[in-house]
Amino acid sequence: MSLGTTMKSSIGAKALMAITGIILVLFVIGHMVGNLQVFLGPDALNQYAHTLQSLGPILWIIRLVLLTTLVAHIWSAAVVVRMSVAARPVDYQKRKDLTTGFAARTMLVSGIVVALFIVYHVLHFTTGTIDMAESYGQMLPDGGGHDVYKMVIEGFQHPLTTIVYCLATVVLCLHLSHGISSLMQTLGFRNDSNAARIDKVGPVLAIIILIGNLSMPIAALTGLIK
Amino acid sequence: MRITLHVWRQKNSTDTGGMKEYTVDGVSEDMSFLEMLDLVNENLINEGKEPIAFDHDCREGICGTCSLMINGIAHGPDAAITTCQLHMRSFKDGDAIHIEPWRSLAFPVVRDLVVDRSSFDRIVQAGGYVSINAGAAQDANCLPIPKPDSDTSMDAAACIGCGACVASCPNGSAMLFVSAKIGHLAHLPQGQPERYKRARDMVAQMDAEGFGACSNHYECEAVCPKEIPVKFIAKMNRDFFKATMCSES
Numbered sequence: 001m002s003l004g005t006t007m008k009s010s011i012g013a014k015a016l017m018a019i020t021g022i023i024l025v026l027f028v029i030g031h032m033v034g035n036l037q038v039f040l041g042p043d044a045l046n047q048y049a050h051t052l053q054s055l056g057p058i059l060w061i062i063r064l065v066l067l068t069t070l071v072a073h074i075w076s077a078a079v080v081v082r083m084s085v086a087a088r089p090v091d092y093q094k095r096k097d098l099t100t101g102f103a104a105r106t107m108l109v110s111g112i113v114v115a116l117f118i119v120y121h122v123l124h125f126t127t128g129t130i131d132m133a134e135s136y137g138q139m140l141p142d143g144g145g146h147d148v149y150k151m152v153i154e155g156f157q158h159p160l161t162t163i164v165y166c167l168a169t170v171v172l173c174l175h176l177s178h179g180i181s182s183l184m185q186t187l188g189f190r191n192d193s194n195a196a197r198i199d200k201v202g203p204v205l206a207i208i209i210l211i212g213n214l215s216m217p218i219a220a221l222t223g224l225i226k
Numbered sequence: 227m228r229i230t231l232h233v234w235r236q237k238n239s240t241d242t243g244g245m246k247e248y249t250v251d252g253v254s255e256d257m258s259f260l261e262m263l264d265l266v267n268e269n270l271i272n273e274g275k276e277p278i279a280f281d282h283d284c285r286e287g288i289c290g291t292c293s294l295m296i297n298g299i300a301h302g303p304d305a306a307i308t309t310c311q312l313h314m315r316s317f318k319d320g321d322a323i324h325i326e327p328w329r330s331l332a333f334p335v336v337r338d339l340v341v342d343r344s345s346f347d348r349i350v351q352a353g354g355y356v357s358i359n360a361g362a363a364q365d366a367n368c369l370p371i372p373k374p375d376s377d378t379s380m381d382a383a384a385c386i387g388c389g390a391c392v393a394s395c396p397n398g399s400a401m402l403f404v405s406a407k408i409g410h411l412a413h414l415p416q417g418q419p420e421r422y423k424r425a426r427d428m429v430a431q432m433d434a435e436g437f438g439a440c441s442n443h444y445e446c447e448a449v450c451p452k453e454i455p456v457k458f459i460a461k462m463n464r465d466f467f468k469a470t471m472c473s474e475s
Contacts (some may be wrong), residue, residue, distance in 0.1 A: 011440075014441075062383075080439040084399070087330060094324045099443065099447070170463040182441065189460070192455075
């Protein structure tokens with residue numbers, strides 16, 4: 001069986017979604033931990049940003065891998081959604097859910113919102129195309145790269161921007177709370193002895209990521225970090 | 227008891243169909259759900275009207291023929307039973323009950339509440355068997371199988387193929403059924419030689435029939451009259467990965 005045929009099968013598409021999901025979750029965690037250095041002050045964050053910038057071609061390889069992963073994640077979602085929509089041409093007049101939750105039922109919507117937010121986030125902080133403060137691209141006087149710290153603080157001074165970030169973070173939390181637990185079942189790790197733990201790990205990790213990611217825009221907007 | 231029914235009526239597979247309302251008096255709480263429908267049909271026949279078509283056979287919860295979506299739940303509100311084992315004591319006088327057929331592309335409606343589930347047969351035909359001659363029943367302990375394996379195998383083999391998993395799944399996925407049929411053989415020595423080919427072929431047939439993909443809502447496990455757990459889906463996925471990545475045949 002070729003890899004292409006496998007990936008288009010119901011289980012193969014889900015496996016691709018799960019594996020790309022793991023990579024994306026690891027990125028989300030790494031991205032958050034890196035950014036939390038904003039609480040350590042300007043030097044720590046600027047140093048971290050400078051290290052990333054000086055990776056040169058390696059940075060572009062990482063970006064390319066992440067973009068490919070994201071495209072594969074979305075493609076597999078499209079395969080799965082198309083199969084599922086086609087599987088029930090006539091819907092029930094009445095159908096009651098017994099076990100599934102809000103997060104699981106809204107994976108498609110939360111996924112689309114997160115995808116749109118990624119576009120906005122890149123245009124905002126990476127390219128500085130929209131809503132950017134004047135300090136975007138400003139260099140540090142000592143030649144240590146961009147003044148990322150100042151850019152972040154100023155970027156979150158607009159309440160509307162901060163609200164968009166907070167809402168997107170909540171939606172990401174919803175997406176991950178089902179996604180993380182779900183991918184472990186899809187990849188065949190869930191069994192009788194670990195089922196309860198696996199069902200908890202998604203929501204718990206998602207809430208940790210929610211708190212970490214919410215703390216930065218809120219701290220900047222409220223002046224907790226300046 | 228007096229019950230109001232909203233029942234899906236559809237003349238044949240090409241008819242568009244629709245919900246019809248019926249009121250039935252004199253329902254005893256000791257009646258099974260199907261006996262209540264028998265009463266409705268008796269009244270309809272006496273009035274010279276077409277009775278409601280619904281699937282049923284053993285009426286003792288073991289054959290998997292009855293198949294009704296009752297108030298939006300496959301096999302009705304009580305856990306771990308088929309429709310025939312649901313009794314009217316689970317309802318109150320004056321209740322309104324919605325009855326619909328299983329909804330799935332792979333389960334076309336034949337008439338009213340009767341659906342064609344032969345897609346399940348075709349999935350089993352694709353590999354849900356052992357091709358070796360297993361012979362007559364052997365002496366006890368002639369073929370040693372560890373107790374946990376035989377227990378797990380029996381848990382999966384409890385599947386009666388009713389289709390409630392498909393009916394209740396938000397995605398119309400048949401993975402609980404297919405994983406049970408793969409799982410009961412995967413835990414027995416007789417099932418080993420064709421284990422991975424079986425997983426690959428049955429999943430391919432499942433996809434070809436037009437069932438949806440699993441997104442781990444676990445609604446199937448909640449309605450399964452035989453309480454087959456979703457761990458069999460995880461096991462099936464593992465076998466499918468090995469089959470597609472490692473198997474040569």
